[in-house]
Amino acid sequence: MDASFWHERWENQQIGFHRPEPHELLKKHFLNGIKAPATVFVPLCGKSKDLLWLLQKGYRVFGVELSELAVKQFFEDNQLTPEITQRGEFKEYAVDELVIWVGDFFKLQQNDLAGVDAWYDRAAMIALPPEMRRHYVQQLCEQLPGSAKGLLITLQYPAGYKDGPPFSVLEGEVEAGYGQRFSIEQIESGEGVINDQKPEDNPVTEQVYRLD
Numbered sequence: 001m002d003a004s005f006w007h008e009r010w011e012n013q014q015i016g017f018h019r020p021e022p023h024e025l026l027k028k029h030f031l032n033g034i035k036a037p038a039t040v041f042v043p044l045c046g047k048s049k050d051l052l053w054l055l056q057k058g059y060r061v062f063g064v065e066l067s068e069l070a071v072k073q074f075f076e077d078n079q080l081t082p083e084i085t086q087r088g089e090f091k092e093y094a095v096d097e098l099v100i101w102v103g104d105f106f107k108l109q110q111n112d113l114a115g116v117d118a119w120y121d122r123a124a125m126i127a128l129p130p131e132m133r134r135h136y137v138q139q140l141c142e143q144l145p146g147s148a149k150g151l152l153i154t155l156q157y158p159a160g161y162k163d164g165p166p167f168s169v170l171e172g173e174v175e176a177g178y179g180q181r182f183s184i185e186q187i188e189s190g191e192g193v194i195n196d197q198k199p200e201d202n203p204v205t206e207q208v209y210r211l212d
């Protein structure tokens with residue numbers, strides 16, 4: 001999977017992952033562990049309404065997204081006018097306490113994330129195939145400040161049920177990837193859906209982890 005996969009998705013608006021409302025599990029769990037006004041990093045943020053919800057709850061929000069089209073749509077859809085500035089390899093779109101960098105997450109460096117207190121991953125880890133996921137987790141662990149806490153939402157489904165993305169991520173992989181760096185607690189596991197579709201015998205489940 002390379003950048004063109006995602007650029008094509010955005011150009012063709014094949015964005016079934018995008019939800020019209022902030023994620024229920026974010027609303028349910030985020031405020032408990034992380035107090036505003038923390039700076040929250042949202043990797044692979046798309047044009048998620050979660051960014052807006054975090055902002056409205058008093059957090060400073062820092063997203064990174066490969067597709068400039070997605071970022072432009074975020075600002076247009078929400079009637080926000082960004083200031084646009086080039087920041088090295090990234091193009092920054094900013095308004096109030098929200099900053100989104102357009103560019104490749106894998107090019108972020110420690111300095112870029114120096115002010116981050118917390119991170120939120122919905123449909124970022126599960127968007128990537130296994131080899132890239134390992135690299136993604138390693139990059140997050142290496143570049144985040146030592147004290148940053150996370151909320152991670154993943155999906156699971158039986159092997160062979162579908163091709164990713166989204167990919168199924170088991171507890172063992174979360175533990176293996178993040179276990180050395182964070183203490184991990186699974187705080188919820190329940191029925192999940194993919195692209196809003198729920199077959200009668202839905203085999204998809206959704207997990208929420210707190211990483212401290």
Ligand SMILES: C[S@@+](CC[C@H](N)C(=O)[O-])C[C@H]1O[C@@H](n2cnc3c(N)ncnc32)[C@H](O)[C@@H]1O
Nearest residue numbers: 006017044045046048065066104105122123127
């Ligand atoms: C499945 S979507 C999820 C978007 C968002 N988290 C949400 O919940 O709607 C994955 C997003 O990651 C972006 N992406 C993929 N690879 C990336 C990379 N290397 N750097 C930054 N963004 C990337 C894609 O363009 C896409 O918008």
